[in-house]
């Protein structure tokens with residue numbers, strides 16, 4: 360241990376602790392810009408590049424960056440002297456000197472860490488005028504890069520390279536020419552980017568943002584020729600309230616439905632309905648593979664992997680093409696919803712599929728890409744026409760001048776709005792496999808599952824393992840969230856070392872609650888934990904908590920699909936992958 364003083368307060372810390380952490384431990388808040396740490400999620404960005412966190416250390420000539428400087432015995436540190444404050448202001452002015460001053464129209468205004476730091480440090484005029492970057496960046500189906508707004512904090516690199524192990528982003532060039540970009544400055548859609556959006560989630564400015572489709576949604580709503588249907592993902596209801604100043608973890612399901620109805624959607628349905636449907640198909644597939652395996656069929660591949668996360672799907676298509684026959688063939692709930700809406704529900708409405716516009720509200724940016732994939736279209740008409748993020752929905756609600764906090768709760772429409780607790784937990788890491796087990800257990804053992812909460816599958820550790828007892832048969836379950844963790848499980852499978860029967864993988868840390876389209880967490884991992892708690896609370900409060908007990912799912916099979924894995928189900932609800 361080492362003893363030192365910061366701002367005249369004594370502090371004792373472990374050797375290796377940085378000045379930033381030591382100060383935090385005694386309640387001294389040193390400002391940071393490029394630095395970001397997400398406890399428990401393997402994310403720590405401390406390039407020491409921006410120099411906003413400099414402090415004065417007695418006996419040293421130069422100011423020291425608190426995020427990079429380790430504490431040493433007897434250090435005397437001052438975090439807010441006039442010299443320090445002047446240095447921070449100069450550093451900020453230099454960063455701002457080559458930054459486009461577009462705050463009035465910038466997508467990130469109000470959520471920009473650079474803007475709030477300029478306010479915090481009281482910058483009112485700029486004494487330097489730097490050269491502007493020549494980079495503009497590119498547009499992919501999900502992500503927009505405006506590299507003239509990049510401040511080289513490297514947070515996106517840490518997310519993409521260290522956490523996700525995708526390795527698309529790195530710094531190129533020097534000086535004003537330096538920028539973070541894919542190799543050879545290719546566009547993101549030419550790279551192996553998964554569109555997970557984790558780079559967007561941590562970007563301090565608008566250098567990385569989502570492709571905004573809110574206006575296309577408005578155009579569809581006001582088009583009298585179109586019937587516009589909206590579906591909302593499980594994780595949206597646990598985070599949307601944050602955009603309106605509510606406590607993280609506030610469930611706003613009823614207010615969200617009310618807002619969507621006021622915005623003019625013809626039908627407000629729930630992706631959760633399709634999550635129940637996914638469990639029917641994926642559960643049947645798991646049992647089919649498992650029983651064939653138990654009967655000694657050597658052709659059967661285990662473990663089976665969940666397939667509802669499009670970032671994860673794109674990851675294994677790029678990085679593990681030799682394993683594309685291992686994941687479940689079940690489409691994601693977003694895509695199952697679109698396929699059912701444009702067939703079964705279109706028939707009920709006596710409309711052609713082209714007359715319907717299906718919009719999804721997702722915590723995710725990869726969903727924007729998923730709905731453009733060719734296999735999810737019929738004669739050029741996509742099953743899901745537009746996908747907007749939680750943030751974009753919040754903007755739509757604001758644009759429409761709705762007082763979100765004061766809306767009276769409303770219910771989803773029927774039939775595609777009915778869901779169970781099992782589907783809600785899809786929104787957090789571990790939830791999909793827990794939902795699958797609740798149904799697969801009953802299908803396999805033909806016994807009633809009394810205890811539906813599988814606490815051993817829950818939590819925030821990056822990789823989790825549990826064995827579930829299927830009436831005497833131990834079923835080994837693996838869970839990974841964050842693509843770096845997924846990679847570890849996949850390498851084990853490749854090496855023949857995997858002991859799992861089934862694995863759930865979600866691309867984003869925390870699962871969909873931590874998606875790249877959610878309200879910004881600004882580095883506070885507690886926000887994700889509160890969203891997770893909210894998801895489990897919604898599940899616990901639901902009258903039906905097993906997907907196969909959803910009466911509208913039962914009706915759908917009776918009237919339309921037949922049974923899970925039927926020919927009709929295969930045609931509408933299953934897919935294939937590309938290497």
Ligand code: HC1
Pocket residue numbers: 591592593594595630631633634667668669691692693694721722723726785786787870871872874
């Ligand atoms: Fe998800 Fe899913 S849970 S992928 O995280 O399987 O985005 O919320 O909608 O499709 O249901 C996201 C969330 C979401 C799908 C479901």
Ligand code: SF4
Pocket residue numbers: 502515518519523525526527528551552553554555556557558559
């Ligand atoms: Fe990397 Fe994900 Fe960003 Fe793509 S979206 S660049 S994979 S962090």
